[in-house]
Amino acid sequence: MVILPPNYVQTIRNIHQEKGKVWLQNIPSLINFCEEKWSLKVLAPFDLSYNFVAPAKKMDGAQVVLKLSLPNKEFRSEVEALSFFAGEGMVQVIDTDVEKGILMLERLSPGHTLATLENEVEATEIAAGIMKSLWVPDTSGSSLPQIEEREQSLMNFFKAHPIGKAPITQNLLKKAIHTFRSLLDDKKERYILHGDLHHYNILKSHSSWVAIDPKGLVGEREYDTIQFLLNNLPDDKLEQTISKRIAVLVDNLKLDERRILAWGFAHSVLSVCWSLEDGEEYSEPFYKSIFVFEKLHNEKFGCLT
Known part of the structure; x- marks a missing residue:
């Protein structure tokens, strides 16, 4: 069970109002969706600010980062920008689900x-x-x-x-x-x-x-x-x-x-x-x-x- 820090919850509610409240309630089901779709285990999140970001381990042992965002204009802009910046100097995208606000990224080490x-x-x-x-x-x-x-x-x-x-x-x-x-x-x-x-x-x-x-x-x-x-x-x-x-x-x-x-x-x-x-x-x-x-x-x- 994921436990979200109170200050993070308050930040999302302040910014996104009712949509933010609903999205926060859906995070556990989104995590379950990701774990089943990509055969991975989501670990404890990093320090959270505006998105839910956590390390995850795939069944083959590969480490990735899962980023969950409220699907909105800003998230779609991030996904589009990542497509322009693909290559040296930018974190690599492994997979996405734009409608659900999901990004799977490479795990940077040491980070x-x-x-x-x-x-x-x-x-x-x-x-x-x-x-x-x-x-x-x-x-x-x-x-x-x-x-x-x-x-x-x-x-x-x-x-x-x-x-x-x-x-x-x-x-x-x-x-x-x-x-x-x-x-x-x-x-x-x-x-x-x-x-x-x-x-x-x-x-x-x-x-x-x-x-x-x-x-x-x-x-x-x-x-x-x-x-x-x-x-x-x-x-x-x-x-x-x-x-x-x-x-x-x-x-x-x-x-x-x-x-x-x-x-x-x-x-x-x-x-x-x-x-x-x-x-x-x-x-x-x-x-x-x-x-x-x-x-x-x-x-x-x-x-x-």
């Missing part, structure tokens, strides 16, 4: 995350290499969400909270929306992006590092660096760490530093808004990073507004 590396430059160079291997030019055959949906998400938050919602002020919301729009108006070349690439979504696999959990998004490459810049930050020296990471990414990937800083400001605001919408505690480093990105942009390239 520790990039966050275990203490050397900032080395970790950022590894992330840059993965980004370079994953990004492919957008194709008309893609049905992945466009980056404009992120802008719309921010605008929806503003409509719901026109005077802001602590700690996000009305001025920050307006500035972030304006920044989104001005960046999108530039019509830069678009790529199929991971959409959530950070230290905890990059795992060690034998002698290489591999990305997991793509959200799938179409936008410019600079935008896909932001989650990496925001995660695994020290309690102090926030500005120094972000600056160092940006320098490595710009050098390795030939990206536009000004646009990284502008996207960093806009997306940091959006990330905090997402947490507030989901009823979660917002990340303090995410919030502080808003002002780091703005400061660096203003010092190097002039004011955002």
Whole structure:
């Protein structure tokens, strides 16, 4: 019998409401379905956040990972993104059942995350290499969400909270929306992006590092660096760490530093808004990073507004 952590149950209910409640109740039957269909035994889950993810052992001894998600647009985007990223740099898909929200993936060993590396430059160079291997030019055959949906998400938050919602002020919301729009108006070349690439979504696999959990998004490459810049930050020296990471990414990937800083400001605001919408505690480093990105942009390239 699977026992789900209370905080995980509450997160799913907060995000998905009644659909989430029903899906949580169905997890035991989904596990039974998977065990029978693929002749495997599902073991105790990993630490859970937004999906049910657990190791499993097949009857022939092979180890895999079972990922169960509420079947929705985000899950379908993940499956589609995995098809574009198939190959070096991305975890391999063994089988899927899209209608039931099931993904069976290879088990990565030893599987520790990039966050275990203490050397900032080395970790950022590894992330840059993965980004370079994953990004492919957008194709008309893609049905992945466009980056404009992120802008719309921010605008929806503003409509719901026109005077802001602590700690996000009305001025920050307006500035972030304006920044989104001005960046999108530039019509830069678009790529199929991971959409959530950070230290905890990059795992060690034998002698290489591999990305997991793509959200799938179409936008410019600079935008896909932001989650990496925001995660695994020290309690102090926030500005120094972000600056160092940006320098490595710009050098390795030939990206536009000004646009990284502008996207960093806009997306940091959006990330905090997402947490507030989901009823979660917002990340303090995410919030502080808003002002780091703005400061660096203003010092190097002039004011955002």
